[in-house]
Amino acid sequence: MALTLYNTLTRRKEAFVPQDPERVTMYACGPTVYNYAHIGNARPAVIFDLLYRLLQRQYPNVVYARNITDVDDKINAAAHEQGIEIGVITKRFTEAYHADMAALGVGPPTVEPRATDHIAEIVAMIERLIERGHAYAAEGHVLFDVGTFDDYGALSRRDRREMIAGARVEVAPYKNNPGDFVLWKPSDATQPGWDSPWGRGRPGWHIECSAMSAAHLGEVIDIHAGGQDLVFPHHENEVAQSRCCHGRETFARYWLHNGFVTVEKRKMSKSLGNTQIVHDLLEHWPGEAMRYLLLSAHYRQPLDWSESALTQAVTTLDRLYRTLAESGAAGDTGAEPDPAVLAALEDDLNTPAALAEINRLARETAQADEETVRAGLGAVLRASSAVLGLLQDPEAWMAARRADDQVDAEEIEALIEQRNAARKARDFAAADRIRDALAERGIELEDGPEGTRWQVRAGGGA
């Protein structure tokens, strides 16, 4: 069982070998808490949650840090706009993030550091960068001097000179080089700020991740992960800060970047106004279906989000859950996951291939004639799905499939009773009338040996 990961640094798949198998370290860039998370924000959370699960199967001690950015000008703007305290905003959306991610089956990381709890570390790091000649103070700001770091641009494969030539940014007058970036900036009375050697101010965006990863994981970490759009400038800047501060040759040994979620092939982003908010989607769709859909494409590929894809995920999960229920596999059997599923995941998190194996396993389970064989296969199906964070809670799934504010469960069940009475009396015309009427409202019926089950038609719930 060898885990292979595609490393952005080398642009190659590499065997994963931790620096210390007794303590594997991993950092993923988490949310800036100023509004609800959209699906594009959820993708890395789901993917790297899966990686965390996988690592935990192989190593006794995996430390996964996923930060909360709770100081940022977008937060300030949101607070100002809504006329409420910054702390109210960050608390509200941190809680919403936790709830939304939990609904997607994303477990908590080992540590979830907050930027505002690490101001002392940030300030210390900036002081050290100044001492070492990599940063300078100017007009209340402290800037990182990219000219002092030869490897700047190595991660994102950018040439510093070309970047300067093509820079579209307005260059602040206090910068030595156009590529220099802010480590610390001054705050006015209305902005959140902390006392520092450079006056009252607040950290720039990139430094918090460097400070928090060093504080919780160490100066050199195994894995650093995030969305593709963070490669430059965010991760490039993190590398510069961290390596220059600690005087190390390496910051993160493996860099993982997920592709974007798109809508009609365009990147989902706030500026395009095509975001799909997890919190809203959860009103009508099971979180597990969203997780399934997010895992149905390889993490480095773009993933096109659509209602039809979501409907498909619901339909597929319906079948998988049914197969599982009918296999008679009890809750926790201690079964081991199918090796083919693990092998797919260990090959750079090939989740589509893993899901293909899950589906293959489900077919074998449903086909098995002998009861004990079927139960055994069902147990393997369940254990294998657990690695992916799927198929764990049939009752929650059924409940989610019936949840819809426009549906009155009691009324439906009363109608079903009427229909079954008609069926018993062999008045099939009356029975079919009721079924057709329910079907029009998007309710599907299913007569089985143990009575009639119902659910909201996949995709029709919204």
Added chain:
RNA sequence: GGCUAGGUGGCAGAGUGGUUAUGCAGCGGCCUGCAAAGCCGUGUACCUCGGUUCGACUCCGGGCCUAGCCUCCA
């Protein structure tokens, strides 16, 4: 302009130098009062032009097209 990723069956989406991806949809069958669900069977797809090779969707080169980054962004 610089850099990156990708173009696979009706749709989504893996993968491989010569053998079935998988899912959804469709079609036929079994089952069912009729349905639904399930199961069985069914579809030989790989942008284009050259090259390498006994053989390429898979390797190499050119072209066309799409998306992304270079500015806050997962």
